[in-house]
Amino acid sequence: MVLKIFFPQCCNTADSGLLVGRWIPGHNSAVVLAVIHYPFIPGQVKKYLSELQSQTQVDLTVLGSWSMPKEGQEGMDSFLKDLSTIFPQECWLQLSREIGKRGFTCQVVQNNGRLLQEQKNGDDKIVLIHYDQRKVMLSQLHPVQDVGQKSDVEASELRLVFQTVAQSQPLFLLDKYDDGPLKLSHWQSEGREASIIAELLKQASVPVCIFLTWLLSLWHWLCSFRILHLRPVLFISSKLSTCVQSGYRAVHFKTVFSPKKAATHMEFMRYSTWRVAKELQELLEWLMGAPAGLKMNRALDQVLGRFFLYHIHLWISYIHLMSPFIERILWYVGLSGCLGLTFALSILSDIVALLTFHIYCFYVYGARLYCLKIYGLSSLWRLFRGKKWNVLRQRVDSCSYDLDQNTSDTALFPLQLFIGTLLFTILLFLLPTTALYYLVFTLLRLVMVLFQGVIHLSVDFINSLPLFAIGLRICRPYRLAEGVKFKVLCQEPGTPLHLMMEINPLKCSSVLQCYRTPTYSCYPKDSWAALCKKLFVGELIYPWKQKTAKTD
């Protein structure tokens, strides 16, 4: 079997000393975590290691010795061999490196003094894998598993290596530059300088967070007023997506705060409102003529057309009346858009809904008329065929034309039949006109619903976007690891195989999939078939509703 030794890159140039690390159970491999330099007292080393073992739950042991002799330090080899008697191990590693050469030499001594493998040309079964200790310590191997979910033996070797380095953080607190009994070399000895600004910001972040939490509690106190929980206010606020979003926002503020300004276009608003009303008027006039070459029933046409035109006239005058106030209201509403992009989008959705309220009204009128007509037609059609709708039994029963009062079926008089036929004919010939109005207004309404649905979808998407994970993936890709990459380092003959292990970062699509926050997702209530049926019959269609209280 091949013996694998994971060696940190920072210890490549460390002075001679003892290797401290862990043997990976179940696989024939060892992870070197640090090098303890001479001079040391063996008793202190043992005491320190047992302290760390209880602190980190990682079974740290002395793995072997590391020698990088400088000038005037000959004779270390015999000293190093004697060390194996002080720290009794099953396997004792002896790694050594000479200045000027790139490869290490490695000897493994077993407990009974026998040399396990001697390095000969072409006979080495030892692999040295170099890894970047700081990156492996900070990295998280995906797919993430809970600690303690699987036993150590079943977990893969790489996962155990990553876990070992991550859990041994207390080992890296003591350095060779500290005045202590032990001098250790690990990634901290590389001498990374910290930025004082970053440290100051870290210190200042605590009082800032306390202040923000106080502001949030103030907001909660305001929202918990009794008056806001009364029935009509509650109903309106559940319909307006702005209020719904502000509720979510107050919850989300606890974890994240993103100040963004939204620009308001007041002139654009006013112009677009007027424009919509104008377009609707032209549409109605077109309908009142001969739309698409269809010939409509003149009288009904005029009635419906005049009715809708009057409605629009009312709406336009209402807007003219309200315009001086609208500016003010829009300014303050727009200011609240600084609570986030999703808030601004919800405001847009609500403004559009309010502006196109007359389209919604027209749709309801047209749909109701059409629905009544279809209902009447179907009922009279059943009359023709001699069937009747049994309200008690909720089904269609047959009727006969018998004048006999003793039969169980209800009788139909000829007069009823005559009036029924008349009404049926009238309704049937008025159907195209009503159907056309219904079609036009339904299409307009569907466009509005689609627009609102798109806004809600984008709000959902923004809410569920894992910004921190994406930022990590871009700026510190080694934190999210999908796997590792190996590169063979060119070696000298007679030395064991050297590999360089680098972290393979997670793909961006996997980042999104893995870290998406669960959202209050909105979805259409009906399937396509149900939607078509509703449209045909004339039932009212409601916009997409949002699911409430999805648990995190």
Next chain:
Amino acid sequence: MAEEEFTDINGNSISLDCQTHSDFCREFTVTSPKLSLRKVMVYTCFVWLFAYAVFFFTENTAVLSSAIILTLAGMMIHIHFVKVDHETLLIIGSLGVQLSSSYASGRESTIFIEMNKLKDIVINEAVYMHSIIYYLCILIKDPADPETVTSVVPLFQSSNPRLNCLVQVYRSCQEILAQSR
């Protein structure tokens, strides 16, 4: 270090390079033919002549600029995402197998499969359109259930070498896998 010439399933010439780093570590690199300059020029001229013809009829300069942008964007996407320069298989006994594809723009995408997840490396045959092709693949198993094959990872998907090349790689890999069992 042995570099040999083979052909792929479409008849283009590819080259296989075997490097033995150690007893239990080997690396196989299959290099595809490079992007042909003649093809690039033919496509570009075709697109630009077509755009010029459209411009001649519509007198709209946006057609020309959009053709230029399209050509550039298409070429960049092609060399960065589509055109594979070489594919490498690195097998390290008792550690695992690493597959990496390197694209014409220099981008590398790597996957590492650990030894405990690897069941075997085999040559499979598949029916593709009107022909039967051979491909080398890795059988993946779940360490908890070693008998079932959970998935199959095909190797050298872009270079598609023929059977003689695959057999060489297969024999080499099996030597190393036999050692680590």
